[in-house]
Amino acid sequence: MTVDENLAQISNITLYGGMTAYLFSFIAYACDLAEGGKEIRSREQRRQAHASVGGTATLEKPASARRRRAAAVGTSLFVLATLLHLASVITRGVSVHRVPWGNMFEFALTGTLVVAVGYLVAVLRAHKAGLGGGRDARYLGTFVTGPILATLGIALRTFYVEAAQLVPALDSYWLIIHVFVAILATALSTLGFSATVLQLVQEKRDRVKAAGKRAGGVFMDALPGSVELERTAFRLNAVAFVMWTFTLIAGAVWAQVAWNRYWNWDSKEVWTFVIWVVYAAYLHARATRGWDGRRAAWLSVLGFACMLFNYLVVNIFFPGLHSYAGV
Amino acid sequence: MARTDETHLDDLRDEYADAENSSSGKGRRKRELASEMKPLEFLRYCWRQLTSMRTALFLLMLLAVAAVPGSTFPQENNDPSGVAQWEIDHPTAYPWVDRLQGFHVYSSVWFSAIYLLLFISLIGCVLPRVGVHWKSLRSRPPRTPARLNRLPEHREATVSVSPQEVLDAAHTVLRKRRFRSERRDGSLSAEKGHHRETGNLVFHLSLVGLLIAIASSSLFSYSGQRLVTVGGTTVGTTFDSFTGGTWTTIDDVPPFTLSLDSMDVSFEENQTSQIGQPRTFAAHVTLTDEPGAESRTETIAVNHPAKVGHTQISLSGNGYAPVLVVRDGQGNVVQDGPTAFLPQSANYDSTGVVKVPDAVDANGEAVQLGIRGVFLPTASSNADGTPVSSFPDALNPVLVANVWTGDLGLDDGVAQNVYTLDTTQMTQVVGDDGQAVALTMAPGDTVELPNGLGSVEFVGVERFASFDIRYTPGQTAALVFALLASAGLIASLFLPRRRVWVKAHSLDGATRVEVAGLARGNDAGLAEEVDGVLARLRESLGESVDEDPASSPPPPAVGDHEQPAHAPEEKP
Numbered sequence: 001m002t003v004d005e006n007l008a009q010i011s012n013i014t015l016y017g018g019m020t021a022y023l024f025s026f027i028a029y030a031c032d033l034a035e036g037g038k039e040i041r042s043r044e045q046r047r048q049a050h051a052s053v054g055g056t057a058t059l060e061k062p063a064s065a066r067r068r069r070a071a072a073v074g075t076s077l078f079v080l081a082t083l084l085h086l087a088s089v090i091t092r093g094v095s096v097h098r099v100p101w102g103n104m105f106e107f108a109l110t111g112t113l114v115v116a117v118g119y120l121v122a123v124l125r126a127h128k129a130g131l132g133g134g135r136d137a138r139y140l141g142t143f144v145t146g147p148i149l150a151t152l153g154i155a156l157r158t159f160y161v162e163a164a165q166l167v168p169a170l171d172s173y174w175l176i177i178h179v180f181v182a183i184l185a186t187a188l189s190t191l192g193f194s195a196t197v198l199q200l201v202q203e204k205r206d207r208v209k210a211a212g213k214r215a216g217g218v219f220m221d222a223l224p225g226s227v228e229l230e231r232t233a234f235r236l237n238a239v240a241f242v243m244w245t246f247t248l249i250a251g252a253v254w255a256q257v258a259w260n261r262y263w264n265w266d267s268k269e270v271w272t273f274v275i276w277v278v279y280a281a282y283l284h285a286r287a288t289r290g291w292d293g294r295r296a297a298w299l300s301v302l303g304f305a306c307m308l309f310n311y312l313v314v315n316i317f318f319p320g321l322h323s324y325a326g327v
Numbered sequence: 328m329a330r331t332d333e334t335h336l337d338d339l340r341d342e343y344a345d346a347e348n349s350s351s352g353k354g355r356r357k358r359e360l361a362s363e364m365k366p367l368e369f370l371r372y373c374w375r376q377l378t379s380m381r382t383a384l385f386l387l388m389l390l391a392v393a394a395v396p397g398s399t400f401p402q403e404n405n406d407p408s409g410v411a412q413w414e415i416d417h418p419t420a421y422p423w424v425d426r427l428q429g430f431h432v433y434s435s436v437w438f439s440a441i442y443l444l445l446f447i448s449l450i451g452c453v454l455p456r457v458g459v460h461w462k463s464l465r466s467r468p469p470r471t472p473a474r475l476n477r478l479p480e481h482r483e484a485t486v487s488v489s490p491q492e493v494l495d496a497a498h499t500v501l502r503k504r505r506f507r508s509e510r511r512d513g514s515l516s517a518e519k520g521h522h523r524e525t526g527n528l529v530f531h532l533s534l535v536g537l538l539i540a541i542a543s544s545s546l547f548s549y550s551g552q553r554l555v556t557v558g559g560t561t562v563g564t565t566f567d568s569f570t571g572g573t574w575t576t577i578d579d580v581p582p583f584t585l586s587l588d589s590m591d592v593s594f595e596e597n598q599t600s601q602i603g604q605p606r607t608f609a610a611h612v613t614l615t616d617e618p619g620a621e622s623r624t625e626t627i628a629v630n631h632p633a634k635v636g637h638t639q640i641s642l643s644g645n646g647y648a649p650v651l652v653v654r655d656g657q658g659n660v661v662q663d664g665p666t667a668f669l670p671q672s673a674n675y676d677s678t679g680v681v682k683v684p685d686a687v688d689a690n691g692e693a694v695q696l697g698i699r700g701v702f703l704p705t706a707s708s709n710a711d712g713t714p715v716s717s718f719p720d721a722l723n724p725v726l727v728a729n730v731w732t733g734d735l736g737l738d739d740g741v742a743q744n745v746y747t748l749d750t751t752q753m754t755q756v757v758g759d760d761g762q763a764v765a766l767t768m769a770p771g772d773t774v775e776l777p778n779g780l781g782s783v784e785f786v787g788v789e790r791f792a793s794f795d796i797r798y799t800p801g802q803t804a805a806l807v808f809a810l811l812a813s814a815g816l817i818a819s820l821f822l823p824r825r826r827v828w829v830k831a832h833s834l835d836g837a838t839r840v841e842v843a844g845l846a847r848g849n850d851a852g853l854a855e856e857v858d859g860v861l862a863r864l865r866e867s868l869g870e871s872v873d874e875d876p877a878s879s880p881p882p883p884a885v886g887d888h889e890q891p892a893h894a895p896e897e898k899p
Contacts, residue, residue: 249813258630258641264405290381
């Protein structure tokens with residue numbers, strides 16, 4: 001089977017288009033956050049003005065229920081970007097007659113698509129559940145488009161390889177299962193990580209506020225509180241943990257077929273295990289008094305850091321059977 | 328996941344009123360407490376500490392940290408040559424890392440100690456909970472609260488049928504929704520999601536099973552490696568290297584016969600950026616399970632192993648075996664056949680050695696010859712003129728070799744590496760010009776050696792395959808336990824624990840129905856559940872119910888994220 005190089009070219013062009021759309025979506029979402037901050041600040045000023053003249057307080061719309069034109073533009077652009085991204089992934093796959101996750105570049109390409117689709121699903125579900133009550137998931141927009149753009153940029157710059165057939169070692173249907181579950185797990189933990197970072201920022205601001213000081217980053221007031229963010233992060237990380245467990249099991253089954261043993265502490269196996277244990281510690285920490293909340297959140301951040309390390313460092317610099325040093 | 332510090336403390340709490348305090352991290356106080364204890368009490372104290380959630384968490388993090396050195400140092404089990412190289416590169420650090428068992432981390436004392444303590448802690452925590460859970464599975468759903476409208480989810484409706492009929496219908500509806508439902512006077516009490524805890528226990532106990540499965544495989548497993556050239560045959564009693572388990576030896580390998588009939592190997596030739604990337608590795612073999620059995624042909628490829636009984640044979644490597652014919656000074660053929668050269672690079676620059684122990688020179692005197700060479704499947708010149716292979720397929724095969732005479736060291740009985748030439752007692756053959764003889768041969772070439780040592784003919788080149796023959800008992804058990812653990816994990820993370828109560832009482836000739844729900848921890852789906860129960864109830868009663876829109880209370884205050892420690896429900 002030969003590689004359809006025309007189609008591979010189309011895949012690259014649609015990816016550039018998608019990245020451009022992501023970039024504008026990122027800008028629109030950032031504007032939305034800035035507007036949210038401005039609105040909250042002006043509302044506070046009005047409230048103070050009211051209080052000083054002793055007038056009756058008018059009912060204010062909550063920040064999340066306001067019309068968010070910039071967020072709407074951001075989401076429309078995001079949908080466009082995701083469609084182009086999807087087209088890029090599909091054409092890449094068709095051009096090489098296989099699933100589009102046979103090397104690190106394709107892993108990043110497909111992984112970010114899963115992140116994008118996961119974000120859109122979250123937005124849709126939140127929309128269905130009603131826009132009021134701070135359930136609008138678009139607050140994550142900036143923190144999703146940012147990492148997607150960064151990942152695609154790094155992947156194009158550092159890991160890019162031309163569309164090609166698989167080497168025999170990867171030519172197995174276990175590639176479809178093992179790597180796809182790993183992509184899902186990585187994508188979900190990325191979303192979970194975004195929510196965790198926001199949670200930690202909100203908690204920090206809560207503490208500053210509790211101390212009677214003014215917390216910076218007023219736009220964060222437009223976002224849900226740390227408790228809701230924690231819950232969102234937990235749900236994402238819990239699903240990601242299950243996916244990671246399946247990645248591990250599927251990997252072991254494939255290793256049994258490909259290398260004749262299911263577990264041999266290859267450096268990638270070591271790090272998959274380390275990530276699993278760290279996320280397990282996170283889940284346990286949530287159920288331990290004195291460890292819930294901020295400390296558990298830091299554990300999940302550590303878990304995500306290990307995941308990045310596993311992808312960026314172990315693949316390239318550690319000798320082992322998962323080596324992609326040739327990228 | 329829902330492991331708390333409290334569950335296993337119950338029986339101890341009476342004796343140590345301040346046990347809670349001591350476990351909340353005040354180290355100094357802890358030590359004082361410990362020193363006043365009698366031995367038995369001290370043991371119980373230690374046990375309690377070991378099985379506490381905090382210790383488990385600490386051990387988990389320690390396990391993650393302890394696993395890391397195994398990826399930064401080469402390990403004996405999967406990279407012995409890496410360890411040898413590390414010793415050469417870091418002569419001062421090596422003995423220290425070795426003393427700290429840094430080259431076999433996963434069987435080291437400290438790593439084993441951590442995971443064994445973790446598993447003891449796990450068992451100590453989980454086993455008592457099995458009993459508690461067993462009891463709670465058989466206990467009745469809780470009493471109906473007096474005022475349902477205080478609960479987070481509450482709906483009211485009016486129907487025309489009698490309260491009795493409403494409750495009967497509600498019972499069926501709740502059963503269908505997987506609730507355990509029970510009649511109390513004038514109300515129904517229902518509960519679901521008990522298997523969240525079942526899942527939790529199954530997950531943890533399956534990990535114990537997994538550990539046992541892995542341990543059992545180290546007792547009964549074995550693995551052997553064997554290199555076979557095309558046309559060659561191997562049997563299950565000879566290996567180039569063999570590692571038995573604690574209770575297995577080479578005699579446990581089934582007496583199979585494997586003949587390598589041919590090899591299919593191909594590399595990318597067309598796509599510019601991928602030139603030389605492997606595309607096919609397949610060994611066509613004839614397998615006979617045991618002497619006298621019928622033989623079968625199989626293709627062993629990467630990702631496609633063959634099986635003899637429960638023993639799995641996989642293709643672990645391939646390379647070239649140049650066929651050399653060596654004639655000695657008297658014209659006797661003293662060497663004829665393929666010799667495997669081990670590939671050293673992606674383009675298969677391969678090194679190897681041919682040892683000729685029984686030759687005579689032109690004068691009839693016994694002489695030993697050693698030929699050390701580099702085989703280049705597609706020879707070309709490097710920038711500095713050194714020969715190098717530029718493509719992995721045999722498009723322009725060339726053998727470059729030196730010849731040595733003297734003592735090969737085969738006679739002193741010490742096992743020798745067949746791929747290296749020990750030249751300590753040998754001298755390099757020098758030509759008439761005083762230069763060391765360097766043979767550079769293409770297939771078909773014959774070179775006469777100086778000093779009447781005979782000749783070397785490079786007949787052609789064969790391929791070889793390396794096979795990994797391995798038996799891993801307990802792998803099915805390991806898989807089953809891993810899948811069980813996953814199922815338990817899913818249940819323990821995603822099964823919601825919910826309670827629903829239905830009340831019905833007569834009011835002005837009609838019946839007033841109340842449905843209320845309570846979840847353990849935070850549960851976004853609770854409102855939907857209560858609505859669903861009411862909707863199904865309405866359907867089964869076959870009448871439209873006027874729901875009182877004002878009966879839904881405002882959503883619960885945000886602030887109670889799922890926190891099993893706050894809801895020690897399973898305690899009697």
